[in-house]
Amino acid sequence: MEPPHPPVAVRRSRCLVTAAMLCAVMGSSVSALAKPVTSGDLYARVLVARRELEELRRYMGYPKCEPSTIAVDNVSPREIHTMALVLLASADRVGFEHTRQQSSTNRDPGDATALDDTLPVINKSIEHLRIIKKLYGLEPSSDEVPVLDDRTTADVFASLVAADRQLNRMLDRPVESREVHRQVTIATLYAAKLLEQFNTTTPLPSPPEFEPNKSPAEVYARLLRCLKQVRQIASTMEVEMLTLEPSKEHLSDVEPGDVLELAMVLTAQLQHLHSLVPEIDMPEEVYYVDRKFPSHVYQSxxxxxxxxxxxTRAVRANPRWLLGNPMP
Incomplete structure (x- = not known):
């Protein structure tokens, strides 16, 4: 004999409970589908990260970093994602110095095409900062920050740069030249793979003569020239990339952390060009690098x-060199 069906009111109650449970589980996904993340949303989250960072800075007694004076334009979601990953790496680094715990988060820029991809990365940085605050008995700051709809992707990028500069000033062990050298070496290997597509080029030329007495500011200036070259190459290939123009004040106040940040952005731009080439080999891994000085980085x-x-010369001679495929 089958059990009797429950009363209609009970069945309705069960349906409502089930629906509520589904909403609780899927609420964030539904919300994300209903309203894509905007640059204003991201800017608000970066402000939360900077608020957490400022409370830590005051507690630890570090000097406040002056606002970044870098003019950026034409910033894509992919480039926002890259800079958010740079910030996450710095937050993870500072966090490790205090907690001895390191994140296993994937730092590959990948193919982020929407701002939605970057929100979890910024939230992860906030989480790292709050873990440090908890260690010292500090309460997390409020998540309530007004969303400013007039904020652009360039504003988000600049705010991420400002947060990263402050984090680098709070390291027990500042960024070393060998770390920057490793990053620049990775960039040269990506450039070599691109050059291998042309039979008339030398993928990895002999390094220029070593010049002693170079400063981080001089390395930064040379990497900035490289970034402009990459943008010119991309423009010839009809690929959009950001423009980045530091002020004279910024260039006169460059530290190793700023150089590493620029090297990471530069590498990401080359990675993007590399990703557009069909059936191209990946560059070899770069692991430990021994002691280096700014002059070694300048040489690389x-x-x-x-x-x-x-x-640049090769692409200008054949702008549609990607086997005739249309460029994005």
Whole structure:
């Protein structure tokens, strides 16, 4: 004998409970589908991160970093994602110094095409900062920040840069030249893979002569020239990339952390061009690098400069070199 059906009121109650449970589980997904993340949303989250960072800075007694004076334009969601990953790496680094715990978050820029991809990355940085605050008995700041709809992707990028500069000033062990050298080496290997597509080029030329007494500011200036070369190459290929123009004040106040940040952005731009080439080999891994000085990084950046000059000539001679495929 089958059990009797429950009363209609009970069945309705069960349906309502089930629906509520589904909404609780799926609420964030439904919300994301209903309203895509905007640059204003991201800017608000970066402000939360900077608020957490400022409370930590005051508690630890570090000097406040002056606002970044870098003019940026034409910033894509992919480039926002790259800069958010740079910030996450710095937050993870500061967090490790205090908690001895390191995140296993994937730092590959990947192919982020929407701002929605970047929101979890910024939230992860906030989480890192709150873990440090908890260690010292500090309460997390409020998540209530007004969303400013007039904020652009350039505003988000600049705010991320400002947060990253402050984090780098709070490291027990500042960024070392060998870390920057490793990043620039990765960039040269991506450039070499691009040059291999042309039979008339030398993928990895001999490095320029070593010049002693170079400063981080001089390395930064050379990498900035490289970034402009990459943008010119991309423009010839009909690929959009950001423009980045630091002020004289910024250039006179460059620290190793700023150089690493720029090297990471530059590498990400080359990675993007590399990703557009069908059936191209990946560059080899770069692991430990021994002691380096700014002059070594300057020399490696000089190799990259030579490669990009050669790539510029090759691409201009054949702008549609990607096997005739239409460029994005």
């Amino acid at each position: 950046a000089g190799t990259l400069e030579q490669q990009l000059a050669e790539l």
